[in-house]
Amino acid sequence: MTPAELSRILANDAERVARTLLPNGKKASGEWKAGNVEGDTGQSLGVVLNGDKAGVWKDFSTGEGGDLIDLFMAVNRVTLAExxxxxxxxxxxxxxRYRVSTTKPKREYKRPERPASVKKPKPESPVRDYLRGRGLTDATLDAFRIAEDGRNIVFPFLRDDELVFLKWLGVDRPDGKKKIRASADCEPCLFGWQAVPPDARTITIVEGECFPGSAEIMTPSGWVALSDYQTGKVAQYRNGQMEFVSPLARIQKPFSGHLVRYESRGYVSETTPGHRMVSIDHKGNTYKHAASEGPRNAQNLIPRVGVLNGPGLGLSKAQIAVCLAVSADASIDARKQSYAGGAARNLAPSHRYARFGFKKDRKVDRLRSVLRESGIEFSDNAIANGYHSICFSIPEWVPGRELPWSWIEQASQEEREFIIAELEKWDGNGVAGRNQSEFSSKLKANADWVQALAHTTGRVSTIMHRRNDFGEWYKVSILxxxxxxxxxxxKGKDEAVPYEGDVFCVQVPSGMLMVRQEGKVTITGNCDAMSAWQAGYPALSVPFGGGAGDKQRWIEYEYDRLQRFDEIYLAMDNDTAGQEGVAEIVKRLGRERCRIVRLPSKDWNDCLTGMIPEADIAACYAHAESMDPEKLVSVDAFAPGLHRLLENPMENSGLALPWDKTEQQIRFRGSETTIWTGWNGHGKSQLLGFIAVSSIIKSGASFCVASMEMKPEINLLRMVRQAAGIGAPSHAYADRILDAMRGRLWIYDQLGSADLNDMLAAFRYAARRYGVKHFIVDSLAKLGLGEEDYDGQKRAIxxxxxxxxxxxxxxxxxxxPRKGMDENRPPNKMDVRGGASLTDMADNVVTxxxxxxKERETERMEQDPTVKPEHQDEGDVRMIVSKQRGGTAWEGTIALWFDRASFQYLGRESHRAQPMVAFSAQEAA
Structure with a gap:
């Protein structure tokens, strides 16, 4: 019950409640009068006892007031929850909490440890500067207990001051993309509980935009496609500087629509329309804007580089030059130890030996110089055809042919400049008359490395693939x-690229990320709950963004805590995923208290940074859309659903049966009811259980089973055998099967007669909290209804x-079905107890x-081999669909073969029982 619902019940007996809470008061003029909330005698405080305002109270001396829940809080000095x-x-x-239990204990989560590097932001730290730039005040940061970890914002997710998990968001966002990291194996939790006033009766839930998975982000180990990225540091941009940071979160969400593409000869950006791009205005200030909107002024620029000043490589410049020389021109021989190392057969095969053959004197002189400065002994000989040979044993600090990605993170600004210049002396060259140099290599990894180095040393670069009669190589042009x-x-400002699939991003503290698309590098840009709070609206932020299903799995863990709110305002992003999230949240938290807020900007932070007037935001809340169902609706409201059905017809939607041959015959869709009937002992419950366990394990469907005719353990034993494909699975294998069903199979724990209202209340709870989609009621006879109680059966259906x-x-x-009938023939839908009153209301009827x-014939044939077979080609079981209201409306018979050892139902006689869950040899024992 919400506080408002409780208060309405209390108001029905307002006088008794007032007497209980304020026993020293007196009744006067339709009110209960007292001196104050401490219960003293007097007239300052009045509680209305009757009429529409029954239960409303106010203390005119202090201004306090509210409903009877508020009175409980004020008198007893307790929180709203208390x-x-x-x-x-x-x-x-x-x-x-109803009698709903899962097949195994709920997954156990661990509480994260707070790393020593996570601290309160310093007064002038990059984290505090970034958040101030987003319009957030120091008071807001303190209220949400924002911390920092280097150049990462750290968001603590707290419940009752207990740390549930942490998210890191880097402040640097090359190309405007977020890089986000979260502590592992932690419970889903809404962000911002620590800042919600304890007496708040309303709350706003907000959503925390993106690239196709082929876009790459720079990490300390190289460029990584966003679809492959899971965790680790990424390069972020802030005020011209680059650094590697741990992201606050990794974002992955479904997107259906058109991407916005911009391109030129050396630049590519392809993102969702709402993605935040970064631009630089004529004063040199960076700002963000949606990709679909474009910049404020066409004269503005897009940053594409930064300067990364690492701690240093621990090498001298001469040593760095040796490393670059080996990468560019050395033949590395693992058979020699040194120029005077003795016979090859006596040497360790792991030892590396470098051989150089140069014609150019400048390279010979340069290599001699840096080897001497590095203290490396070397051989130096003139050889045939004008070549000069220099050979030496390679020190351990020389990486080899591939340039090391660790240097990209570690090199200081001075070392980076030196490397850029030194590259020209080996695999590079300057371009005459232009402020440009080029680097060439047959190794794509080295070309990628040089491009990353250039873009973190303040230079734009492009990789070009070259090929001629002598082979192929890669050239990096550095401007x-x-x-x-x-x-x-x-070009392409108005170009829309159709896209269907997941989009990705990472959230970094600066909100600006370095990204590479189609080999072109740029900088692009990303906290709503804090912005809403600062504007005066208590808010919580969803941890996984928009979308349905698992994206909103936090509801299971926050369900009880959210009961304290009378109204829940949803201010999610206005994209497909955002609206899917709204629909899922409304369905599971209750449409009667959810309201949809349409903000005047894309999200709360845009409202804050865009200086949207308070009156405009207040008007959005005042006109928030109610999700209460309406009885009379314009056809326009059904247009989106109609279009979805045209694109995905009903016959292609819903849960399919586990046999290939039934793919297009019948499916079980949402908002439908199927009646399953059949003679006692003919396996209707057993077949239904097989369909359930197959769908759970193979399709990820979710079921709640109310089997009032069988103990849960017996029902589970049968389902485990069906999943195993064998009659006696080991304990270890049974546990693996239960693991596969955890969180997908729930049991309504009731044996014998059940109360229909209690059962449906538990089902509703399971649907809202756990997202369960399929419910089995076995059977109607166990709902306390007599065989001839047709009115009761009608009310039940x-x-x-x-x-x-x-x-x-x-x-x-x-x-x-009715008793006393011939089980040699299948019952039809009119044979069901209750008859038409049941089957007319159902969407499907299955016998x-x-x-x-066939069974009797098989027995006779075993005893007498001369018996002529008549039924052996028929299935062991018939699944007869006698009614199907939706989908294909197909009606007919599905023949199935039964494996007695495993209780599996097979689609063809030639099929054999198969395990649904993989198992090891040890588990099979």
């Missing part, structure tokens, strides 16, 4: 005076189908019938 519990105790309201790209030079429509789930209802004639 007042709610006190009111429930007063009313005798019980928090029923020494270029750091930006002009918007005026870009009405309630069950209503629940299916309300929660957009599928209910599988087992209903027995399960064992082929009794």
């Amino acid at each position: 007042a709610i519990q006190q009111a429930k105790d007063y009313l005798g309201v019980r928090d029923d 020494h005076g270029k750091q930006t790209t002009s918007w005026q030079r870009l 009405n309630a069950i189908t209503g629940f299916a429509h309300e929660m957009d789930v599928h209910v599988h209802l087992v209903a027995h 399960v019938w064992r082929n009794k004639p």
Whole structure:
């Protein structure tokens, strides 16, 4: 119950509540009068006892007031959560967690340790500067207990002051992309509980935009595609500087629509329309804007480089030069130890030996010089055809042919400049008349390395693939005076690229990230809960962004804590994923208290940085859309659903049966009810269980089973055998199967007669909290209804189908046929107990019938080999669909073969039982 619901119940007996809380007061003029909330006598405080305002109170001497829940808080000096519990105790309201249990204990999460490097932001740190630049005040940062870890913002996710998990967001965002990292194996949690006032009765839930997975980010170990990136440091940009930071989060979410593409000869950017790009105005200030909007002025520029000043390589310049020389021109021989090392057969094969053959005197002189400065002994000989040979044993500090990515992170600014200049002396050259140099290598890894070095040393570069009669190689063109790209030079501003699939990003503290697309490097740009709080609206931020399903799995863990709020405002992004998230949250938290806020800008931070007037934001809240169902709706409201059905017809949606041959015959969709019937002992519950376990393990479907006719352990034993494909799986293998079903299979723990309202309340809870999509009721006869109680059966099927429509789930209802009929023939839909009152309301009717004639014939043939077979080509079981309202509307018979050892149902006689979950030899024992 929400506080408002409790308060309405309390208001029905406002006088008794007032007397209990303020026993020294007196009744006067329809109010209960007291001196103050301490309970003194007097007239300052009045509680309305009757009428529409019953339960409303105010202390005119202090200005305090509210409803009766507020009175509990004020009188007893407790928090809102404590007042709610006190009111429930007063009313005798019980928090029923229902009889829903999972197949195994809920996954255990660990609490993260706070690293020693995570500290409160310094007064002038990069983290505090970045957040101030986003319009956030120091008071906001303190309220949310924001910390820093180097150039990473650290967001602590807290509940009741206990740290649940941490997120790191780097302040640097080359190309405007977020880089985010979160502590592993931690429980999903909303961000911002620590800043929500304890008496808040409303809350705003906000969403924390993106690249296709082929876009690459720079890491200390090289360029990594966003679709492959999981964790680790990435390069971020801030105020012209680059550094590697741990991201606050990794973002992956579905996107269906058009990407925005910009390109020129040396530049490419392809992102979702709302992605935050970074531009530089005429004053040199950086700002962000949506990709679809473009810059404020076409004269503005896009930053593409930064300067990374690392701690240093620990090598002298001469040693660095030796490393570059070996990478560029050495033949590395593992068979020699030194120029005077003795016979090759006596040497360790791991020892490296460098051989150089030069014609150019400048290279010979340069190599001699840096070897002497580095203290390396070498051989130096003139050889045939004008070549000069220099050979030496390679020291351990020389990486080899491939340039080391660790240098990209570690090299100081001075060392980077030296490397850029030194490259020209080996695999590079200057371009006459231009402030440009080129680097060439047959190794793509080295070309990638040099490009990364250039872009972290303040220079734009481009990689070109070259090929001729002598082979192929890669050339890196480095422009020494270029750091930006002009918007005026870009094409494709209005080009829309169709895209269907996941998009990716990482969130870094600076909000600006270095990204490479199609070999072109640029800088691009990303905290809503804090912005909303600063504007005066308590807010919590979802941990996984928009989208449905697992993206909103935090609901399971925050469900109880959110019960304290009368109204939940949803201010999610206005994209497909955002709207999917809204739909999922509304369905599971209750449409009666959810409101949709349409902000005047893309998100809360844009409202803050864009200086949106308070009155405009207040108007958005005042006009927040209610999600209450309406009885009369314009056809326009159904247009999106119609289009979805045109694109994905009903016959292609819903849960398919586990046999290939039934793919297009029948499916089980949301908002539907299926009646399963069949003679006692013909396996309707067993077949339904097989469909459930197959769908859970193979399709990731979620089921809640109310099997009032069988103990949960017995039901689970049968399902485990079906999943194993064998009659007696080991304990270890059974545990592996239960692991595969954890969080997907739930049990309504009731044996014998069940109360329909109690069961549906538990189902509703499971649908909202755990996202369960399929519910099995086995059977109608166990819902306390008499065989001839047709009115009760009609009310039951009405309630069950209503629940299916309300929660957009599928209910599988087992209903027995009338007794005293011939089991040699399958019962039809009119044979179901309750008859038309049940089957008319259901969307599908399925009969399960064992082929009794075949079974008896098989027995006779075993005893008498001369018996002529008539039924042996038929299936062991018939699944007869006698009604299907949606999809293909197909009706007919599906023949199945039964494996008695495993209880599996097979689609063809030639098929054999198969394990649904992989197992080891030890588990099979």
